[in-house]
Amino acid sequence: MKPAMTSQAAHQAGNSDGPWTVRRVLEWTVPYLQENGSDAPRLEAEILLAHARGCPRIQLYTQFDEPLSDDQRNVMRDLVRRRASHEPVAYLVGYREFYGIEFHVTPDVLIPRPDTETLVLELIELARGKAAPRILDIGTGSGCIAIAAAVNLPNCTVAAVDISERALEIAKSNATRHGVDDRIDFRSGSLFEPIADDRYDFVVSNPPYVVKTEIDTLQIDVCKYEPRLALDGGGDGLDVLRQLVNHASRYLTPGGHILYEMDSSQSDALCEMISADGAYEGVRVIPDLAGRPRVVHAHRKAD
Ligand SMILES: C[S@@+](CC[C@H](N)C(=O)[O-])C[C@H]1O[C@@H](n2cnc3c(N)ncnc32)[C@H](O)[C@@H]1O
Secondary structure, three states, X not given: OOOOOOHHHXXXXXXXXXXXXXXXXXXXXXXXXXXXXXXXXXXXXXXXXXXXXXXXXXXXXXXXXXXXXXXXHHHHHHHHHHHHOOOOHHHHHOEEEEOOEEEEOOOOOOOOOHXXXXXXXXXXXXXXXXXXXXXXXXOOOOOHHHHHHHHHOOOOEEEEEEOOHHHHHHHHHHHXXXXXXXXXEEEEOOOOHHHOOOOEEEEEEOOOOEOHHHHHXXXXXXXXOOOHHHHEOOOOOOHHHHHHHHHHHHHEEEEEEEEEEOOHHHHHHHHHHHHHHOOEEEEEEEEOOOOOEEXXXXXXXXX
């Protein structure tokens, strides 16, 4: 392991010419990633090293004194260099866990966030009592919401829409991998365009909601590497949410639910928008685990 070493990293690696064991590589990598902006350098170093060695992360703990092969060292050196340039770990290793399920991800899809688990948890709670819930997921990306719902609600069916064909390919492969592709109908197009006259018990979405001019102020990991299409919510961040609110009632069964993720700063504006539409009632905000308002819920008025 000899990428450009900082003085601190060089010090930590020591001058010994001993083999690059798992322990020694971790001791070198952790401070290097930390100096280059990582918030979780130990975890990231372990994920990258497990990927380079082709083993589960937990196995590293029984391999501390094992040396890396030349190939593994080359792979690890490249991964560490790319991570130090802010390339997200999930893209480097090709997966991210969400709701206890592993999702394949590439730079064509947003990396699933723990924040979105709040929406999924609520969806599953609300849908669990229904015999055969029908769910529409707009902007499915990696498919994380649609697939987590299908895995946890064996009687549900899902339509999952995305405007990005490449994202849909990833979502389909994730659905197949988790054995729910027979209950998810993936459709290509913008918002409700590919839906025709179907009716759903739930319309859910984690849409793009970042204010356009603020995208370049986000962490480099996000603004340089994640798809703009997944982030850009227009001038006030609410462009897509506005359309979701205005059009969803047409696709909902009476009493059917909307569940939309938002930025915590958008809570008041979104609640007002939903109330002003006139088609919904019971507007409420659901906080995430940190207590921030992140999901809005309402249901369509009965006819
Ligand atoms: C914030 S990402 C969410 C992805 C995934 N649902 C998740 O929670 O990780 C938003 C997704 O919406 C898609 N998208 C953007 N505009 C769209 C539109 N007009 N119609 C359908 N999908 C759209 C993007 O391609 C992206 O996959």
